[in-house]
Amino acid sequence: MSTQEELALARVALTWLAEPGTRSVHGLVDEFGPVGALDLLLDGGAPQQALRESVAARSRAGDARVVAAEALHRADRLGVRVVIPGDDEWPGTVEQLRTLCLTDARRRVDVETAPPLCFWVRGSWPLAEALDRSVAVVGSRAATAYGTHIATDLGYGLADRDWTVVSGGAFGIDAAAHRGALHAGGLTVAVLACGVDRAYPMGNAALFDRIADTGLLVSEWPPGAEPLRPRFLIRNRVIAAGTRGTVLVEAAARSGATQTTRRAIALGRRAMVVPGPVTSAMSVGAHELLREHPEARLVTGLAHVLEEVGRIGELAPVPRGPERPTDLLDDDARSIVEAMPRRGRIGVDALAARAGLAVRTVLRKLPLLEELALVVRREDGYAMVTPSRRSTRPGPAASPGGPMGGDAPLPA
Amino acid sequence: MSTQEELALARVALTWLAEPGTRSVHGLVDEFGPVGALDLLLDGGAPQQALRESVAARSRAGDARVVAAEALHRADRLGVRVVIPGDDEWPGTVEQLRTLCLTDARRRVDVETAPPLCFWVRGSWPLAEALDRSVAVVGSRAATAYGTHIATDLGYGLADRDWTVVSGGAFGIDAAAHRGALHAGGLTVAVLACGVDRAYPMGNAALFDRIADTGLLVSEWPPGAEPLRPRFLIRNRVIAAGTRGTVLVEAAARSGATQTTRRAIALGRRAMVVPGPVTSAMSVGAHELLREHPEARLVTGLAHVLEEVGRIGELAPVPRGPERPTDLLDDDARSIVEAMPRRGRIGVDALAARAGLAVRTVLRKLPLLEELALVVRREDGYAMVTPSRRSTRPGPAASPGGPMGGDAPLPA
Numbered sequence: 129m130s131t132q133e134e135l136a137l138a139r140v141a142l143t144w145l146a147e148p149g150t151r152s153v154h155g156l157v158d159e160f161g162p163v164g165a166l167d168l169l170l171d172g173g174a175p176q177q178a179l180r181e182s183v184a185a186r187s188r189a190g191d192a193r194v195v196a197a198e199a200l201h202r203a204d205r206l207g208v209r210v211v212i213p214g215d216d217e218w219p220g221t222v223e224q225l226r227t228l229c230l231t232d233a234r235r236r237v238d239v240e241t242a243p244p245l246c247f248w249v250r251g252s253w254p255l256a257e258a259l260d261r262s263v264a265v266v267g268s269r270a271a272t273a274y275g276t277h278i279a280t281d282l283g284y285g286l287a288d289r290d291w292t293v294v295s296g297g298a299f300g301i302d303a304a305a306h307r308g309a310l311h312a313g314g315l316t317v318a319v320l321a322c323g324v325d326r327a328y329p330m331g332n333a334a335l336f337d338r339i340a341d342t343g344l345l346v347s348e349w350p351p352g353a354e355p356l357r358p359r360f361l362i363r364n365r366v367i368a369a370g371t372r373g374t375v376l377v378e379a380a381a382r383s384g385a386t387q388t389t390r391r392a393i394a395l396g397r398r399a400m401v402v403p404g405p406v407t408s409a410m411s412v413g414a415h416e417l418l419r420e421h422p423e424a425r426l427v428t429g430l431a432h433v434l435e436e437v438g439r440i441g442e443l444a445p446v447p448r449g450p451e452r453p454t455d456l457l458d459d460d461a462r463s464i465v466e467a468m469p470r471r472g473r474i475g476v477d478a479l480a481a482r483a484g485l486a487v488r489t490v491l492r493k494l495p496l497l498e499e500l501a502l503v504v505r506r507e508d509g510y511a512m513v514t515p516s517r518r519s520t521r522p523g524p525a526a527s528p529g530g531p532m533g534g535d536a537p538l539p540a
Numbered sequence: 541m542s543t544q545e546e547l548a549l550a551r552v553a554l555t556w557l558a559e560p561g562t563r564s565v566h567g568l569v570d571e572f573g574p575v576g577a578l579d580l581l582l583d584g585g586a587p588q589q590a591l592r593e594s595v596a597a598r599s600r601a602g603d604a605r606v607v608a609a610e611a612l613h614r615a616d617r618l619g620v621r622v623v624i625p626g627d628d629e630w631p632g633t634v635e636q637l638r639t640l641c642l643t644d645a646r647r648r649v650d651v652e653t654a655p656p657l658c659f660w661v662r663g664s665w666p667l668a669e670a671l672d673r674s675v676a677v678v679g680s681r682a683a684t685a686y687g688t689h690i691a692t693d694l695g696y697g698l699a700d701r702d703w704t705v706v707s708g709g710a711f712g713i714d715a716a717a718h719r720g721a722l723h724a725g726g727l728t729v730a731v732l733a734c735g736v737d738r739a740y741p742m743g744n745a746a747l748f749d750r751i752a753d754t755g756l757l758v759s760e761w762p763p764g765a766e767p768l769r770p771r772f773l774i775r776n777r778v779i780a781a782g783t784r785g786t787v788l789v790e791a792a793a794r795s796g797a798t799q800t801t802r803r804a805i806a807l808g809r810r811a812m813v814v815p816g817p818v819t820s821a822m823s824v825g826a827h828e829l830l831r832e833h834p835e836a837r838l839v840t841g842l843a844h845v846l847e848e849v850g851r852i853g854e855l856a857p858v859p860r861g862p863e864r865p866t867d868l869l870d871d872d873a874r875s876i877v878e879a880m881p882r883r884g885r886i887g888v889d890a891l892a893a894r895a896g897l898a899v900r901t902v903l904r905k906l907p908l909l910e911e912l913a914l915v916v917r918r919e920d921g922y923a924m925v926t927p928s929r930r931s932t933r934p935g936p937a938a939s940p941g942g943p944m945g946g947d948a949p950l951p952a
Contacts, residue, residue, distance in 0.1 A: 133644050146896060147896065181897065181898035181901065182896040182897065182898075185892045185893050185895070185896055185897055185898055185899065186893055186896055188889060188892070188893050189890070189893035189894075235871060236871040236875075274819070277819070278818065280817075318591065354896075355879045356878055356879065358874075358875070358878050402635075402818055403815035403816070403818065403823075403827065403830075403838070404815070404816075404817055404818075405686055405816060405817055406690065406814055406815065406840035406841060407686070407689070407690075411815075412840075415838060415840050416685060417814065418830075418838050419837070419838055419844075420816075422834065425831070426815070426831055428818035428824070428827050429818060459647060459648040462770075463648075463770065466768055466769045467768065477600060478601070479596050480597045480600070481598055481600050481601035482601075482768075483597070484558065484594040484597055484598055485557065485593065485594065485597055486593035486594075486597055487597065487598065489593065492825075513868075521871050537602055
């Protein structure tokens with residue numbers, strides 16, 4: 129029986145021999161355990177030729193066990209810890225990546241989506257606890273002012289409701305979401321595609337330090353690891369699997385953020401998309417996702433996001449136009465109000481004729497309308513009360529969002 | 541057997557006795573024909589008490605037959621014609637309103653949605669022909685610059701593809717859609733809630749004249765009829781039923797435009813919604829519709845609208861990021877490019893180690909990469925070719941919409 133230290137070293141070595149997510153490696157770990165799998169690979173015993181070649185190639189650059197030992201030692205000096213299955217803080221949710229199957233997956237990054245073998249963590253929160261109640265907010269690096277505003281708001285609002293905000297630490301939407309959460313004094317986690325000791329991108333160095341102080345920096349790659357381009361896509365599966373849902377704020381066509389959202393959908397996580405102006409290239413990816421995936425839910429703000437990821441019962445309020453006195457009226461009463469001339473007086477008979485109602489119906493309803501200060505009685509008939517004279521509440525004709533819709537007549 | 545003239549007079553009289561859409565009246569017309577139904581009503585023989593009262597009330601204001609005759613005479617003087625079922629230009633599509641059933645319909649306007657008894661038409665096009673290939677573009681009166689821009693574009697694009705643009709002649713989105721169609725020299729139809737001789741709203745008077753010159757002004761109410769507020773909602777069922785689909789561009793919560801779209805959905809017509817910034821009150825109704833009705837399709841422009849209403853095969857192109865040379869590569873070749881150091885040279889063995897590939901695989905792929913001018917051979921190894929030196933096409937690292945998504949490393 130190996131110790132956690134031996135298991136950690138083996139898992140770190142395996143991650144160095146083949147990029148995280150490689151299914152053949154994960155299969156061998158399932159079969160022989162990390163230590164057995166490592167021995168097998170280093171003895172050139174991998175059943176898959178591609179894997180044998182990859183291991184041989186990496187081995188020419190060094191001894192996997194030595195490299196792993198050095199990485200663990202270096203991490204220790206940097207205050208970075210390694211987390212593996214069996215540790216209390218291992219997030220079980222990422223194990224669901226075993227079952228992840230992306231439709232028409234052809235590229236390696238869409239096929240090799242096995243669970244992580246280990247996480248390198250910087251920050252004091254236990255990883256599993258930090259991710260327990262978490263939402264991912266992702267989007268384009270080249271975000272617009274609109275997208276940045278939305279992402280900051282969501283980050284703030286989610287953190288304010290004690291949700292952990294997870295993102296990728298990139299420029300644009302990612303950074304805005306992290307910052308929003310920090311402003312709320314909440315918990316935020318950046319899942320990186322390089323070592324947690326490396327500030328990539330450089331411009332976010334200060335942000336990463338603030339995240340590490342109050343939240344977590346997490347990576348599958350050891351301290352010092354470079355942000356090679358494929359790693360960003362490999363990393364995205366962790367953001368999708370580690371959270372209850374992913375909110376896509378802005379994304380260009382074919383962007384990596386849409387790809388994280390597709391992984392969330394494939395994993396049965398909540399996939400949420402914030403629409404934007406159709407004139408904005410930065411919303412093309414978001415709109416395409418909404419058109420292609422019925423599972424992706426259009427969300428316009430915090431309330432909708434909480435409705436998706438929150439407990440049952442946290443329902444977002446349906447937006448309503450301004451309350452109007454006429455909302456209280458039945459059809460007959462409303463017909464009378466609508467038949468009232470906008471200026472001058474009208475007799476009860478003429479009013480009944482215009483409203484298409486019996487005179488006695490009109491006589492029965494008028495007192496209520498006077499009560500509501502919608503009409504006023506004059507010696508020679510009835511007159512309409514103009515909104516201004518009635519109250520500060522917008523009157524029937526004054527409100528564009530009224531029940532008559534965009535095209536109700538304006539007061540002449 | 542009555543003549544079309546007698547039938548027209550009866551239908552006009554019936555429309556005056558009870559607002560268009562009243563199901564009880566439509567039922568009597570089905571049973572006894574327009575003339576018989578009119579006689580029955582005027583003899584106070586309506587089975588429904590509400591209808592009897594309404595008829596009695598209206599009759600106090602005048603003799604229905606006389607009023608109808610005067611209306612027809614006046615229309616004739618104004619160059620306005622009445623169109624009824626049996627006429628060649630009667631649009632059969634509106635008859636589907638018989639089957640319209642709105643969910644939780646409580647208000648009169650949601651219940652009384654029977655087909656029109658007649659149309660008053662101003663303009664030379666035959667009504668049925670004008671509506672045969674038509675799309676409704678509707679939205680809020682209080683439109684933003686964004687919404688107005690989109691509606692004008694759609695109106696122009698649809699008219700340019702020989703689609704008739706139908707709307708309500710209101711300020712904002714309606715007017716923008718009509719204007720777009722006129723700019724394209726296309727056909728546009730305004731379905732009004734008052735007499736086709738009345739310019740309502742006043743500000744659109746010139747627009748109405750232009751529409752009448754080249755398109756059509758249509759109404760269920762006779763010349764001179766006032767735009768009473770409920771009539772706008774009654775009218776909306778015609779816009780939904782008379783067109784192949786309805787595009788909602790901007791709408792506040794509870795706006796009349798969303799109500800037209802709901803009618804389109806209930807009628808099995810294409811319902812299309814243009815999203816907007818979630819920060820805009822004028823898009824709240826649009827986003828709610830998309831959230832509540834899976835049948836409502838998110839559209840971002842003309843191509844999507846044509847895909848919905850057009851013949852099968854008119855499919856909108858899926859937006860793509862810029863083409864990249866690396867798009868052509870298989871996984872191994874891509875891994876090699878991605879493992880190339882951004883600056884300086886690298887030997888084949890080191891490159892193989894970084895890429896996690898066998899040396900011979902790397903040697904097999906390098907010629908292709910040289911061919912594509914992605915890498916260049918130097919005496920002491922291989923170097924990356926920077927996009928600028930390669931071509932004008934955006935290179936792997938240069939494009940935010942790249943396959944690595946929003947967060948690929950920037951060239952240092």
